Amino acid sequence: MSTSNGQWYPPEWPDRIRALSRGELEPVAPRRAATVLLLRGGSGGLAVHLLRRRASMAFAGGAYAYPGGGVDPRDERDVPWAGPSRTEWAVRLGVDPAAAQAIVCAAVRETFEEVGVLLAGPAPDTVVADITGADWEADRAALVSRELSFADFLERRGLLLRSDLLGAWARWITPEFEPRRYDTWFFVAALPEGQRTSNTSTEADRAVWAAPAEAADGYDRGELLMMPPTISTLRSLRPYATVGEVLDAAGERDLTPVLARARLDGGEIVLSWPGHDEFTKHIPPHAPPGTAGRPDTSGIPGAEA
Numbered sequence: 310m311s312t313s314n315g316q317w318y319p320p321e322w323p324d325r326i327r328a329l330s331r332g333e334l335e336p337v338a339p340r341r342a343a344t345v346l347l348l349r350g351g352s353g354g355l356a357v358h359l360l361r362r363r364a365s366m367a368f369a370g371g372a373y374a375y376p377g378g379g380v381d382p383r384d385e386r387d388v389p390w391a392g393p394s395r396t397e398w399a400v401r402l403g404v405d406p407a408a409a410q411a412i413v414c415a416a417v418r419e420t421f422e423e424v425g426v427l428l429a430g431p432a433p434d435t436v437v438a439d440i441t442g443a444d445w446e447a448d449r450a451a452l453v454s455r456e457l458s459f460a461d462f463l464e465r466r467g468l469l470l471r472s473d474l475l476g477a478w479a480r481w482i483t484p485e486f487e488p489r490r491y492d493t494w495f496f497v498a499a500l501p502e503g504q505r506t507s508n509t510s511t512e513a514d515r516a517v518w519a520a521p522a523e524a525a526d527g528y529d530r531g532e533l534l535m536m537p538p539t540i541s542t543l544r545s546l547r548p549y550a551t552v553g554e555v556l557d558a559a560g561e562r563d564l565t566p567v568l569a570r571a572r573l574d575g576g577e578i579v580l581s582w583p584g585h586d587e588f589t590k591h592i593p594p595h596a597p598p599g600t601a602g603r604p605d606t607s608g609i610p611g612a613e614a
Contacts (some may be wrong), residue, residue, distance in 0.1 A: 316528075316537065316588065323488040323592050326571045329450060338489035339482055341408065343416035344377025346478060346542060347426060348552045349500040354520055355412050355549060358424060358506055361515040372534045373524070375542075377416065379491065383458040384414035392473030401477050402494060403564060413472050418494050420458040422452050424516065425507035428475065429468040437468060438503030469546035474498050481538040481544070484569035492566070495542055497559055499552045523547040537588045538567070538574025571583035 347358040361372045385407050393401075398409035421427045424489040427444075430436040448466075451457035463470060474495045483490035499507070508516035521543045526539050527533035535543070549555045569588075571580045576594035 311392050313537060316535070316540070322486065323578055325488075326469040326592075327573070329571070329580065330573050334486065336485035337488065337490050337568070339492040341380040342378060342414075342493040343411060343412050343419060344375045344493055344495055344496065345416050345420045345475070346375050346497045347420065347500055347506070348497060348546075348555060350552045355551060355555070356434060356575065357521055357524070357543070357545065358500075358517040358525060358548065359517055359519055360508065361523075366463070367449055370535055371607060372539070374536065375495075376420050377493070378423070380411045380415045381409075381418070381459070382419065383460065384411035386460045387412055388460045389463045389469045391430075391471050392475075398472065401564070402480075404535075412494050413475060414470065416475060416494070416498075417470055417472075418452065420498070421428040422449060423508070425449065425451040425467060426504050427468075428471050428501065429463060429466075430471055431469070432538045433468055433471075434504065435468075436471060436474070436501040436504075438501070441507070462463070464524070474501070476556050476562075477564055478559055478562050479538070479542055480564045480566045481541075482566050482568040484571070486571060493538070494564070495538065497555050499556065514590075537569075537582055537585065541585055541588075 325334060329336070349356050349358075358375070358393075360376060361373050362371060388410065395406040395410045398413055399406040402409050403467055404412070407599060417428045425488075427437055448457065452459060452462060461505065475498050476492060477497040478497045480493065482492045486490070506518075507514065524533060525540060525543045525547070528535050528543075538579055546555060549558065567582055567584065569580060569582045570580055573579075578590075578592040580590040581594065582588045
């Protein structure tokens with residue numbers, strides 16, 4: 310089943326939705342996760358960092374996404390911290406303080422692991438600059454392999470996690486019929502001065518900086534494959550001209566979780582994301598398998614990372 314845009318749509322969804330409606334599918338509990346819309350400004354205007362997931366990935370292969378991943382249980386350990394307190398973050402994120410710390414920690418850790426950008430500094434008002442040496446790369450590898458916890462990494466480096474450099478932007482929960490489910494908080498953050506992205510993620514085969522409007526237009530043309538949370542958050546950046554404007558707006562963003570709903574209407578599946586009508590789908594009873602978009606072959610306009 311094809312449409313004119315690049316909405317990620319796995320061909321197994323209809324069967325899973327029908328199995329769930331018959332009580333034959335038990336939803337798995339969503340795992341907490343965090344992802345970061347990393348932003349930079351410049352003469353070309355606002356740009357966001359995007360990774361293309363390898364086509365071989367079981368989940369959303371070929372789709373563009375932001376750096377991020379699941380919470381590591383060790384993210385709840387005491388972490389050298391600066392910025393809003395864990396209690397303040399708990400209120401903002403709608404969870405308890407331990408979970409809030411773990412979610413914020415996961416956002417910072419995953420951004421460092423996947424794109425080599427570290428939102429931390431030796432003091433509450435500083436950010437580490439040059440982190441391109443071999444010793445930093447060794448630490449990145451140890452974090453990815455889980456040989457090193459993020460708390461131990463920060464302590465050994467004499468660094469504080471700068472929670473004030475993040476702004477909470479959105480929250481999406483993977484649909485109940487998906488075999489891999491995540492309760493994901495989306496954050497915005499500016500690329501720190503002196504740092505640059507360096508993609509070493511084994512899950513991505515391409516990294517780009519792109520203007521949100523250009524990337525969204527590529528999705529609308531069916532050239533770029535994205536999951537609903539990605540294109541939705543991309544569109545939400547369009548009103549803003551600078552990184553500062555985005556960060557200033559973060560405090561007022563609604564973090565009500567977005568969870569897809571599926572219902573059967575006379576054999577037809579109606580799939581919707583409340584508050585996001587553009588993603589609504591009507592799937593006939595015997596629709597052929599397919600996707601709602603195709604991976605890009607020509608790339609996003611904009612500079613490579």
